Every structure is written in C-alpha cells, then in structure tokens.
Amino acid sequence: MPELVYPPVIGIARSFFKAVDLRFDIGGTEHVPRSGGAVLVSNHIGYLDFVFTGLAALPAKRLVRFMAKESVFRHKVSGPLMRAMKHIPVDRAQGEHAYGHALRALRDGEIIGVFPEATISQSFTLKNFKSGAARLAQEAGVPLLPMALWGTQRLWTKGHKRDFGRNHFPISIRVGEPLAAKPGEVASALTERLRGRVGELLEAAQRAYPGTPRDAEDTWWLPAHLGGTAPPPPQPHGA
Template sequence: MAELVYPPVIGAARTMFKALDLRFDIKGTEHIPQRGGAVLVSNHIGYLDFVFCGLAARPAKRLVRFMAKESVFRHKVSGPLMRAMKHIPVDRAAGLDAYKHALASLRAGEIIGVFPEATISQSFTLKNFKSGAARLAQEAGVPLLPMALWGTQRLWTKGHKRDFGRNHIPVTIRVGEPLTADPAEPAETVTERLRGRVQELLEAAQRAYPVRPRDAGDTWWVPAHLGGTAPVAARAEGCR
C-alpha cells in the first residue's frame, strides 16, 4: 500500500531542521537493515526523539513505526497523522493489543521503534528498561537496533520551554550494531545487555557533542554527573 502521509511528514521535518539550522552528527546508519523486521530501541530525553530516530533510518530508506502512548492518538492534530503513518497506540493499562500489533508488523518486515524507558528521563540519564522490546524481538525472530540521542532535550523536553529558534543546536545520533535476541535467553537478560549497549552509545554521543554547558551559557540539559544541573535520577522520578 502506498505511503501517502509519512513521506510528506518527513519532508516537513527536514524543512523544520533546516529552518532551525540544527547541526547533525549521525554515525552508524549502515547498521539499519534495508529490508526485514527489526526493533529500534533508543533512550528518551525529548518530545521529538521519535523524529530523530526516524531520521537515522532514512539512509536505509526505511520508515519506522513507533509505539506511542494512546493519548497522542486522541489529539485532534497528531492523532490522524499518527494513524496515517501506521504508528502503534499503547494503552498502558492494557498493552496486549499493542504488543500483538507490533509483533504482526515485525513479522511483516517493518521496523518498530520503542523507547523502553517508557517515559522521558528528566535526569537525561538512562532509566531502567522495560522488557517489551526484547520480548518482541525474541518472538518475531528479528534483531534489536540500539540507538542513542543527545542534544534533542535542548529543543523540547518535559519541564522546559520549547526552543525552536535558529540557535544552531547540535544533535548527535549514534546507531549500534544489531543485537541478536535469542529466544532461549531470558528476556530480562537480553534487556540488560541491550541497555548496556545503549548506555555505551549514549556515552559516545556525549563525548562527541561539540557544546559544553559553559559554552551554551546554561547547564540544565546536562546530567549532574557530567557537571550539569539536571535533577539526579531519584529526584527526577519524584517529579513525574
């Protein structure tokens, strides 16, 4: 079936990136398979993360179907777009339907995007992962694609105003080699292995990031352990 909505939305996103003069540093896109199912897994630090994860899949000419909270699909603007792009609504009180939907999509050769932290990390450090991504990959017989984003929190994140000015904000994206999700391995073990790989990619993205807090004149977007003033993980959890 022809994709009537997703390509124009990608075009609009590219126009927005150009208007904002974002400075992209993307490495590892060769790890995105050009065909077949996969579960793309990323950290979650901003409201636009799904856009940037999808951008990393474009060199492989792939469209990512993201699992997102059901309330986004009820919005009068985002809802019709999300459904037309074949993203998957997740009702956290009854997630089985979303799981079955994602599983069917993987078996049909789609890439499914998952944020296993389930919500934005306000400390900008990696939270614990839920095991759903690993279980999907195991049951569908597809690889896990680890990814890390950095800098996206400076554009728009929880508890801070949007910054859609032409401020040349850098965005760093790292995609890792696919991980095999062996069905014989406990899902929790696969999940910890996956989380460890995303953590490695996140640290690599942070090291490569060209701006430090003193250069930007602020420190709110940098984790405390890197010298910033973002809330530490336990306190950030309490703010949810």
Template structure:
C-alpha cells in the first residue's frame, strides 16, 4: 500500500533538520529487522523522540507505527498526519483497543514503536517501564528492539520553550541488539531486562554526546547526576504529591 503521507513527512523532517543544522549521530540501525514485526522501545525525553526513532529505522527500509496518546490524533494539524501515517491512538481509559490494534499490526509484519515510560521524563533519567511492550512482543512472537535518544530534550520538551532555530545541536541515537520475549517467561522479567538494556544505551549515548552546557543557565537539560540542574525524580514526585 502506498505511503501517501508518511514518506512526504519524512522528507519534511529531513529538510527541517538540515535547516536547523542538527548533528545527528545514529548507530545500531542494523539491529532493526529488515522484515517482519518488531517492537521498538525507547526512552522518552522530548516531544520529538518518535521522529528520531523513526529515522533510525529508515536504513533498514522500515516505517514505524508509533503508539501515541489519542489527544494528538484529535489535534487539527497533527491528527490528519498521525492517521495518515497509520500511527496508533492510545486512549488510556480504553487501552485494550490500542493493544489489539498494535497486535494486529505486529502480526501483519509491521514495526511498532512505543515509550514504556508512558510520559516524558522531566528528570531526563529513565523512569519505570510498563509491561505492555513485553506482552505485545510475547503475544505476537516478535523481538523487542531497545533504543535510546539523547539531546532531543534541547529541541522541545515538557516545561521548556521550543528551539527550532538554526542551533547546530547534536542528537545522539543508539539502537541495541534485540531482546527476545519468550512466551513462557514472565512479562515483568522481560520488562526489567529491557529497561536495563535501554539504560545501557542511554548511558552510551550520553558518553558519546559532544554537547555540554555553556553555563549554569544552560544546564537545565542535563540530569542532576551528570552535574546539570534538571529536577531529580524524587523532587518531581514531591512537587506532584
């Protein structure tokens, strides 16, 4: 079936990245299967993460169908695009419908992308993972492919203004080897193993990242344990309590 929306959107994204002069360092794309279903799993630090996750799959000639909250599909601009790219809306009150949709897509050989943290991490550290990715992979009989992105929070994240100017910012993407999801294993154990792998990839992306804060006022995007001023997970829980 022709991709009348997805491929033009990819072209627009690539053009925007050139205009912004982003320095994208993506490694490990060969770990994404060239055929058959797979579940791509990534950390979540920016509203743009799915774009960079999707770009990582292009060398393998794969288009990723992302699971995203249904409000994005109701927006007058993003809604038609998300539907045209065949992404999957998630109504948190009726999650079983999105789960069934994703399962059908996987069984038909599609690549599904999701963020098991469910929401953006404002501490820029890895939050706990929900088990949906592991359960989907188990039921569909497909592999889980761990990924990590870093630097995307400097473009557009929760609580910060968008930075869509020509900023020359670096963005690092790392894709790891597949994590198998045998049906006879507990989904929680697979989820823990998957989270550990994403954490390893995130740390590798951070080590490889060439950007550093220009001063204290520019350290908001760096987590506290790396010397930045981003709030810790504990601080965020206190504020939200």
C-alpha cells in the first residue's frame, strides 16, 4: 500500500529542523541497506530520538518502523499518526505480540527501529541493553545496524524543559557497519557485542561534536566523564 502519512510527516519534521536551525553531522548512512530487513539499534537520550534515527535511513530511501510504548498509540494526536506510519506498539505486559509483529515486518523486508535501553538514559551514557533486538535479528535472519545519537538531549529530554529556540544545536548521527550473529552465538553475547559497537559510535560522535556549553550552567547535557553535571549512571545492584 502507498505511504500516505509517513512522507508528509518527514517533510514537516525537516521544516521544523530548518526553522530551529539545527546543524546536522551525519555519517555512515551508506551502511543502511537499500532493500531487505534490518534491526536499527540506537542509544536513547531524548524524546525526539526516533525522528533523528529515522533520518539516517532516508538516503537509502527507507522508512523505519519503530517499536514504541503502547501509551503513545493511545494519545489522541500521536496515536493515529503512529498507526498510519505502521509503527509497532509495545505493551510490556504482553511483549510477545509486539515481538511477533516486528518479526513479521522484518521477514517482509522492513527496517525495525529499537532502543534496547528501553528508556531514556538520564546520565547520557549507555545503559544495559535488553536482548530483544538481537533475538529479533537472529530469528529473522537479518543484520543489526548499530547507531549513535548525540546532541538530541539538548532539545528535549527527561527532567528538562523543551528548547526549540534557534540555538543552532548540533546533532550528530553515526551509523556503523551491519553486525551479524556468529555461528552458535547466543543472544546475550550478541547483545554485548552490539552494545560495545554502539558505545564506540557514541564516543566517536562525542569526540567530533562541535557544540560546547553556552555558560557554566549549561553543562547538564554532558555526562560526568566529559566534565558535565548530568547525573551519574545507576550503580549495578550489589555494587
């Protein structure tokens, strides 16, 4: 069926980005396959990450179907749009339904977008990854596409007000080479390899990032190890 909603939404998003004068630094888009299924996996640092993740697939003329929490689909504005764009609702009490939906889409040649940290990382460092993305890729026989975002937290993230002014915020997006499971590799091991690759891409994006804090109080979006004042990552149980 023709895509009647997704392309206009992309056009609106691009117009918005131009209006607020975002500066994009996007690398690795050549790794996005032009056909066939794939699981696109990114870190999660802001509420608009799904929009920026989807931008990376546009040079390959692909649309990404995101797995998102079911409550977004119940909203009177976002719900109809999410359904029309064929995104996948995730009810954590019945996750097998979303998993089956995503698996069918992958086998039909779609790109599925997943944030394996499940929630926004308020420390802006990588949290532990859930294994669903790796299991989907293995079962569908498709590659994992690691990705990293940086700078998106400055626009809108958990615990901070939206900032949609013309602040010329740089947004960095990095896509890595496709990652496939090794023969006999279990999902947990593949997930750790995936997390390591996303971490490498994130560090590369941070090193190349052209943006700096505007003043002494504008360090909240930097993690502690980069000299910022973001909260430290949660300590593992028993640490």
